[in-house]
Amino acid sequence: AQSVTQPDIHITVSEGASLELRCNYSYGATPYLFWYVQSPGQGLQLLLKYFSGDTLVQGIKGFEAEFKRSQSSFNLRKPSVHWSDAAEYFCAVGSDNYGQNFVFGPGTRLSVLP
Amino acid sequence: NAGVTQTPKFQVLKTGQSMTLQCAQDMNHEYMSWYRQDPGMGLRLIHYSVGAGITDQGEVPNGYNVSRSTTEDFPLRLLSAAPSQTSVYFCASKEDFLTDTQYFGPGTRLTVL
Numbered sequence: 566a567q568s569v570t571q572p573d574i575h576i577t578v579s580e581g582a583s584l585e586l587r588c589n590y591s592y593g594a595t596p597y598l599f600w601y602v603q604s605p606g607q608g609l610q611l612l613l614k615y616f617s618g619d620t621l622v623q624g625i626k627g628f629e630a631e632f633k634r635s636q637s638s639f640n641l642r643k644p645s646v647h648w649s650d651a652a653e654y655f656c657a658v659g660s661d662n663y664g665q666n667f668v669f670g671p672g673t674r675l676s677v678l679p
Numbered sequence: 680n681a682g683v684t685q686t687p688k689f690q691v692l693k694t695g696q697s698m699t700l701q702c703a704q705d706m707n708h709e710y711m712s713w714y715r716q717d718p719g720m721g722l723r724l725i726h727y728s729v730g731a732g733i734t735d736q737g738e739v740p741n742g743y744n745v746s747r748s749t750t751e752d753f754p755l756r757l758l759s760a761a762p763s764q765t766s767v768y769f770c771a772s773k774e775d776f777l778t779d780t781q782y783f784g785p786g787t788r789l790t791v792l
Contacts, residue, residue, distance in 0.1 A: 608769060608783035655721060669721035
């Protein structure tokens with residue numbers, strides 16, 4: 566069975582600074598990888614996903630993530646954080662047997678200082 | 680196109696009470712699912728449905744029932760609420776079980792006293 570870890574429970578960055586959120590997964594086959602963002606009181610919104618091909622994927626809101634198979638990682642990055650990026654971020658891995666089940670990581674809460 | 684809608688947004692129950700969390704989608708998606716979100720645990724799958732009339736258990740199904748009589752609706756029933764079911768519940772849908780991009784509703788915050 567797949568599993569996901571997000572080592573950082575809470576990260577604080579200053580507005581304009583760069584951001585990297587870590588995600589490590591465990592899965593025996595080719596993973597389907599996702600990053601979701603949850604703003605306070607809101608549902609989850611898909612930021613980006615990786616299925617195959619180019620290991621650097623671009624998402625919405627200026628985010629990108631890089632799949633590194635050798636490190637079992639799928640870290641999320643943004644070159645310059647905006648105050649509106651303050652939210653909780655979830656990494657998820659889907660199995661490739663039709664992908665009906667996801668496993669979500671515990672989430673990383675991002676705070677942005679003005 | 681409203682996407683995935685959930686009602687109510689907030690609910691407080693007493694132990695032993697029953698209630699139904701409603702979920703509806705207007706995207707004609709075959710696949711729908713329910714998750715619960717607890718601090719430090721991410722989202723955990725409760726039940727899912729690959730189409731009308733078909734449901735199956737996820738990771739944490741105990742204490743919850745579901746049915747799928749129409750494509751649009753996927754209600755989650757708590758027959759006898761317990762404090763351990765205090766959580767935020769999210770409904771999600773996707774086009775079919777082969778698709779991996781899910782769309783989430785805004786969530787229902789449930790407190791069981």
